[in-house]
Amino acid sequence: MTTALPERTPTGLLIGGDWLQTATHLNVVNPATLGTLAEIGDASPQEGLQAVAAAHEAFQTWSLSSARSRAEILRKAFDIMTAEIEDCARLIALENGKAWRDAMGEAVYAAEFFRWFSEVAAHVQGDFRYGPNGDKTIITDYRPMGVAYLITPWNFPAAMATRKLAPALAAGCTTVLKPAAETPLTALWVADVLERAGAPAGVVNVITTSKSGPVSEAILADSRVATLSFTGSTYVGKLLLEQTARRVLPSSMELGGNAPFLVLEGADVDKAVEGAMVAKMRNGGAACTAANRFYVHASIADDFALKFEAALRGLKIGPGIDQSNDLGAMVSVKERDKILELVQAAEAEGTAASAVSDVPADGAFIAPYIIRGVQHGSTLTRNEIFGPVAPIVTFEDQAEAIRMANDTEYGLISYVFAKDAGEGIKVARQMESGMVAINRGIASDPAASFGGMKESGLGREGGFDGIHEFLETQYFAVDL
16 A cells, blocks of 8 residues: 555645645644655635635625535535545545544545535425414525634544535535644545535635634634534633634534443343444544443453453554554554553553553554553543543443443433343433444444534534534515
8 A cells, every 4th residue: 555645635725716835834744654744834814814705705606506506516526535535545544544444434434425415405494384373474494604614623534524514515605624733634635626526716715724723713703704613622612612702603513522331231242342342443542432431231341341352452553554454543642642641540540451462663553451440430431532542440230320421521422232222222312412322333424413412512413404504594574
C-alpha cells in the first residue's frame, strides 16, 4: 500500500470556488511516522470572513435552486466518492493514523451521507390544514437558514464533514467548513469531490487554520452566518454556545460521551465480546460513541474479561496504511500521552492495568489495556478515554448497574447485552442516552438520528431529523 497522498489532494483554502494559498502554512503530520505529509493553508480571521462573504453571496441563488437539482449534485458526489473510495481511505489512514479497515469503513460511511441526503432533499414535508376554529388555513413551510458554519473534529475527518455538508446542502444552505488542524486533508478532498459533482462556487468553502479560536469568534459574530453545527468536546462546545448566545444563533452540538457497556446476567458472553471489540476498538477507541465503561455481571465477569483480553491480544498494531494491521496510531503523541496519563491515574487508584501487546517504537502508538478491579466513580469511569482502554466494573444487582450507567453528565450512547432482545429493550428504555445499541456493538447509520441527551449535545444529525437542523420553520395563516 502506497504512503503517497492521492494525486487530487488540495492544500489551499477553498473560498468562492478558488483554491487559495496563505502567507503562512500549517504542517499535517503522519502520526505513524511523525513525518510531515503536507503543508496546507493557515487561515486568519480575515480569510474566515472572506469565506463567509462567498457563502452569503452564493446563498442568494443556491437557496432558490430546486431540491431535485441539489439532490442530483449530492448523488453525483456519492458516485465520485464511491469510485475513489480508496483515495479517501488512504488520506484518512495517513493523517489520522487509524487502521486501514477503519479508514475504509469510515470512507464508505461518509459517502453514504451524500446518498442518504440526496434522497431526503426532495422529501421535506410541510403541513396544510384548517385551523381548529375554522377561521383560517394553517400552512407550515420550511426554508433554508442561510450560511452554515461547520466545525468538525479529527477522529472521523471524512464522516463528520459529509454528515454536516450533505444535509446543509440538501436544505439549500451554503457552508463554511473548518476541519480540525490535525486532519484537514480529507475534508479538503471531500470539498473537491463536491466541486466536481457540480456544487457552484461559494456553496462549499473550506478554511484550515491553527487559530481556531479567533477565526471561529470572528465568523460567529458575523450577522451573515445563520447557524452553527459543531462536533467536538463538551468543553469547547460550551465556549461556542457562549458566543452563539450573543446572537441567539441556532446551534447543533454533537459533544462528548461516556458510553456504558452493560453485560447483564444471562447474556451470551461470546456475543458480548464480539460487540465489545467493535464498540471499544472501532477507530482505536477514539470515538464519542466508543464504549468507555464496562459494567459486567459478577457471574460472567471473569469469562468476559479473559475472552475480551484474548481478542485484544490478537490485534496486530502498526501503521494504519498497512492493510495487515488491525490497530493504527493515535492521531498525535499528545493524544496518546493523555490516554497513558489516565491509565497511570487508574493504577494509582489500585487497579490492575495490563497492556495486552507491544507497540512500534516510533509513532503515536498505544497498546490496548484491560483494567480490572475498577470502582465506579474512579478516574476511568468519570473521563472520556478516547483510546483503546477498557475498564471493567462488576455488579450483582441490575438496578445498580443501570444507576451506575446513568451516573454521568453525558448521555450520547449506551450498549446493552442481555439474554434476549425483550430484556435488552426493557433496560434500554431506562438508559439516559440518545441512542442505545442492543446486543450489537454499533448503532450509527446515516438513515438514523444521531445525537445525545444531557451534556452530550443539542439537536440530531442523520436520519430525517438531520436536514431540519438547517431549515427554518415558517407558518402562514391564510384566508382561503
